[in-house]
Amino acid sequence: MxxxxxxxxxxxxxxxxxxxxxxxxxxxxxxxxxxxxxxADFARGPFTLHQLRHSRLTHAAEDGASTPMLMRMSGHTSVRSLGKYAGPSAEALIRWQAHTDPAARKRR
Structure with a gap:
């Protein structure tokens, strides 16, 4: 706020x-x-509040926030409309897969 x-x-x-x-x-x-x-002085700025909202949802998704948590945070009532806001990067997906892979957990 x-x-x-x-x-x-x-x-x-x-x-x-x-x-x-x-x-x-x-x-x-x-x-x-x-x-x-x-x-305004940032390389791709000025940024908007909507971009800030998008970024917050993306980072929360990358940190592992569940779909219901993201929907509650954003106020979305449709998973479909949430999808365009919470798009984790390829690197975040790789980290998540490595963390949740049962075979990888056994090797630790």
Whole structure:
């Protein structure tokens, strides 16, 4: 969650306030402006918040998150729509296969 620099204004919805810092959540528009500004100098930047979401789901999938966990994290209700977001790399697939291969585990 992207938060403001100061405490939330009175009357802000409780769901838009971080309970540990009492800072308010940025609007999507403002978060996008800041994120694009701060990623503009990267080789392929500026990046978007949608790319950040895609990246988070991909990394979670590569780390072994199950399909139900990825769906819960992303809010997807269809495995088909989740598929285009959570595409592990070939290297991640090789690591996962090596870790879950019963023959490989016996050799350890």
């Amino acid at each position: 992207f938060l403001t620099d100061r405490k939330a204004k009175p009357g802000m919805a409780v769901g838009d306030i971080d309970p540990s810092t009492l800072r308010g959540r940025l609007s999507y528009r403002r978060a996008l402006e800041l994120f694009e500004h701060h990623t």
